[in-house]
Amino acid sequence: MMGSALAVPLLDRGHEVRLVGTHLDREIVESLKSSGVHPKLNYELPPGIEYFFVEELDQAMRDVELVALGVSSAGVRWAGQQLGPWARRELPILMVAKGLEWSNGKLRVLPDVLREELPKSAGAIQPIAVGGPCIAGELARRVETCVVFAGREPATLARVAALANGAYYHVTTSSDLFGVEACAALKNAYAMGMAFGEGIHERRGGQPSSVALHNYEAAVFAQSVFEMQRIVRLLGGDPASAVGLPGVGDLDVTCNGGRTGRFGKLLGLGLGVKAATERMQGATLECLEILAVLKRALPELEQRRELDGAELPLLRHLIAVALDDQPIAMPFDRFFKSS
């Protein structure tokens, strides 16, 4: 969805845009080829974009000056292998995948995971990551959107930002790849926690109203930003990313009724993890993926004394509720305390 949405501002900037589906996107590409309608965005993309099946990748890759990669976190290694034959230092890669990986005792961002799969002969390619609040369905409809492109090579970063920056797609840049990527991954976990409030309110018989559990939700929001700064520091990133577009901005936009929010609300209603997951009918729940990564990471980080056991009380409670099926009891008294 996000890869397809990104095609719109690139097209509007006058670029030739070629959209390639993975083997999982067969029906989407067929629909786009025949009518221009993206069935998941529920929207007809503007004319001028060319569409390709994954087996037509070599056609699509001819003379490209930028690869924008829209696969989900699970597809990043696969995508790196597919792109191998074309990978070279001069061809920048822009990534919209969100996630963190825990491997070899380290939290790693997806651009670094992708790099592992690219051929060594391609030189040290530094992918650029996109952060900030961007609902794909809104970007496809040309809603004003502010994003951050983050990368380690200033010249490439500036060039790619200039290619994409346009009338309604406002691109700023950041050298803080760790911070921007960590926020993009974490926001789903924290947005799930904010949605507990809505579920609890409804369970108590409340109606949506200006008097509900907004105090509860806002306290969780502020603590989320507090903890995101801490986790960004753990990764060696800049906490300023957590209080800007990638953190505060993306967390805000994620609280507007997507999958994550619906799942969090179901937990707030008291359904329990199994029933709540069933209600989501197989939808990918990024919040559970990132929580599972952090559940593995926290004990080792504590053992190495990079983290104190009293830190991140909200994150620990989200893990307890969403992975270990504990009842919700938000630990407000442990909020806003530094180690």
Added chain:
Amino acid sequence: MMGSALAVPLLDRGHEVRLVGTHLDREIVESLKSSGVHPKLNYELPPGIEYFFVEELDQAMRDVELVALGVSSAGVRWAGQQLGPWARRELPILMVAKGLEWSNGKLRVLPDVLREELPKSAGAIQPIAVGGPCIAGELARRVETCVVFAGREPATLARVAALANGAYYHVTTSSDLFGVEACAALKNAYAMGMAFGEGIHERRGGQPSSVALHNYEAAVFAQSVFEMQRIVRLLGGDPASAVGLPGVGDLDVTCNGGRTGRFGKLLGLGLGVKAATERMQGATLECLEILAVLKRALPELEQRRELDGAELPLLRHLIAVALDDQPIAMPFDRFFKSS
């Protein structure tokens, strides 16, 4: 409303609570005395609170150990004069009023305005201010709420926080009186700007949906936090307040459908200031009050080179729209740039 709501957690902590109305609150106090119902909170307060008219102030003030002041910003000087006879260094004052004053070429916080009106014989009383996300109607209904008490005297601050901290009213403390108070005042202006998006979406024929103008709103949210940090620094406060409960948290809660949001949405619908104000039927609009203060302050701060003309593009646009009746054209391309 907030003063009355605050009576509930204080009562639940086992304190004897006496609620005094101003001369503007006559009907409210009459209703409370006869039935316990607060007509503006639309809620029956729990039994045990004693109610007083302003002319019964001397009865209410007998042997008190804390004064919690719930007047609006316009009433702060009046309240200081009323409290004069009882003011002494040992009697702490807790203030919920939100606002800034521009006088003698300086932005000033309300606790300092109050101090001017207290008798010099009372010694250097340092009022304590409350910040953070707290909708009065929710606090009165015992919704979990996290707030910050801010003050310059650590011992008094700790004592007052301990008096109020309870099962659902979670009090943390801060020495950053300037930062906490600035955020409390500014959030109304910025929340008005976030609500533009909802109005614009509706004007274009959109329905409330997970695809609307959420990208727009979230970008404005992140820029609001960016600018609040800058203004806090202007006042000599700590930018950390703007990214914590007083800034991020209070801004989030203010976007949940109060007066400020309704007014901002009307502007987004294209009504213009006059028509939008009329629709609000005389409701106090704190957003206009704080914007008027800043409209006076900005030129002088720039002249003194404490501020650059390119800074605070969002705030300047909010002033242009809400005070000078200019059309909305959010300056996204000027967002997220330091001076």
